[in-house]
Amino acid sequence: MQILIASELAPYRIGSGQYIYLMAIASQEAITQKALSEKLLIDKTTTAKAITKLEAEGYVRREIDPADNRYQLLYLTQSGREVVPKVQEALRRVKNKTRKGINDEEYELLLDLLRTVLRNLSDQGEARE
Numbered sequence: 001m002q003i004l005i006a007s008e009l010a011p012y013r014i015g016s017g018q019y020i021y022l023m024a025i026a027s028q029e030a031i032t033q034k035a036l037s038e039k040l041l042i043d044k045t046t047t048a049k050a051i052t053k054l055e056a057e058g059y060v061r062r063e064i065d066p067a068d069n070r071y072q073l074l075y076l077t078q079s080g081r082e083v084v085p086k087v088q089e090a091l092r093r094v095k096n097k098t099r100k101g102i103n104d105e106e107y108e109l110l111l112d113l114l115r116t117v118l119r120n121l122s123d124q125g126e127a128r129e
Contacts (some may be wrong), residue, residue, distance in 0.1 A: 001094060002017075003016075004097065005094050012087065014054070014057070014087065015050075015053065018054055019091070021036065021050045022054055022080065023088075023091075024036055025076055028079070029075050032074070033048060033051060033074060036051075041118060045072065055077075058077055060076060060080055061077075
């Protein structure tokens with residue numbers, strides 16, 4: 001899937017590992033980088049690299065948080081707002097390819113199971129098995 005996504009997003013200079021940040025910021029602008037990392041269950045270093053790339057491409061901007069100047073809030077730029085529907089369409093095309101032969105109920109079960117696996121892998125409080 002990552003190869004398909006990378007291919008679909010290449011015209012927009014968005015890597016397959018960066019679109020999730022773009023989409024998360026689109027759904028919740030004025031989010032801190034730390035909150036974004038926590039929301040996506042991705043480490044801070046990886047998040048910082050992805051945001052830097054999206055910022056360099058002109059899709060994301062940072063502003064000092066007026067409530068606490070130690071933090072920066074993330075927003076989409078105009079270019080970011082314009083590219084979001086294109087990214088959504090590209091992701092829809094990839095999703096449709098992955099769903100062939102799978103009904104809605106099965107697909108939702110698959111997603112639920114994958115979310116559980118992700119939570120299990122990212123749970124810092126659990127002892128290692």
